[in-house]
Amino acid sequence: MSEVNPEPAGRSVLVTGGNRGIGRAIAEAFVAQGDRVAVTTRSGGAPEGTLDVRCDITDPAAVDAAFAEIEAAHGPVEVLVANAGITADTLLLRMSEDDWASVIDTNLTGSFRLAKRAAKGMLRLRRGRIVFISSVVGLLGSAGQVNYAASKAGLVGMARSLARELGSRSITTNVVAPGFVETDMTAVLTEEQKATIKAQVPLGRYASPDEVASAVTWLAGDGAAYVTGAVIPVDGGLGMGH
Template sequence: MSRSVLITGGNRGIGLATARVFAAQGDKVAVTYRSGEPPEGLFGVRCDVTDPAAVKAAVEEVRIQHGPVEVLVSNAGITRDQLLVAMEDEDFRAVMETNFLGAVNVAKEVTTDMVKARWGRMIFMSSMSGMAGAPGQTNYAASKAAMIGFARSLAREVGRRRITVNVVSPGLIETDMVKDVTDARRDFVLGQTALGRAGTAEEVAAVVRFLASDEAAYVTAGVIPVTGGAGVGH
């Protein structure tokens, strides 16, 4: 059965790969984007997830086009890496507001419809950095770690309504977001993986698709690593 799927930050990278996976299986997919143009062939809604009013308007537009959101993939995120002692206050706040508070804004907006329907799937995109930490990413790691506590708490709030809430925690994935990673940092991360390679956006999307499926009905409050074995034990 076709479902109404909303993917924030769905115009590139993991978000776009995930959108295409859901569209390929016949779901009604909407993606949010803050700049640029929406992906070809997908219904796009311009939205700044840090603005609750913009999120409310975007979710209403999706509701009109596709019906109430049944599957949320909260993927919108930014990086502004710098050692803490040199980091501008604005860069710390911007990352927290986009990555964490943006996810909160969208989740809050779709929860009511899911509760009414007594069914829903929410998947939040965290990061290995949120579990293990990373130099130069105190802001990013903090935002991704906060997402885990938020998702697990929300899972307890809505579980009786047959709504599952899970977190996917990617490692080094070949996307635009990691193109500026230094060779030294890349080699270090790859050296920590069991598989010895970076992952692909499609491999992350496959995990998201499973978590949104009926087969994953008993999986909630989980943090699923897609790291090639990096960060084992965290």
């Protein structure tokens, strides 16, 4: 006799900016373990096996609409990975108001919007996992990246505050801080620039996107149920002590 209304397999997972690089590897890792994965992008190209949702996280109405679409397809979001981010690098005295505002609005305020909307469903479920993708730059600083570093450092304060607010409902909030990763963004560097960077990394190489994804899936899994408010570096030792 067949079971009536069986529970759907896996969890409802949302990965923002999941069409390339780190975000894509994270989305694919959740798909591989049997979760129901939604990916938001601005232009499409989500990985196979995911729900491809268009969303500009700088638009609160678009965020609400994306969650409604995901909830209709997969149920309430149980795991949020806030990965979408941009850069607008330049030195402080050349940095425009728009260079500052656009990076803060996407990387920091966008993550706030996502966490706020996801928390509504997680509080009702009395469980959840929120993972912010920060950067070693948010901890070490980087010349020419005042806006980016500030946005990524802000994620740490936000995560730790949410860990205190939401912890009593079995919702964990953590941060993964990647170092230099082999992606489209680092592919444009010259060989000389790459060699200089690798010389600063104790492990002497870049990370693969899959190595960042492994940290995220661990934080979202049962084995990390007692980990919250943590910053997990995946940086080859570059940011040690921070």
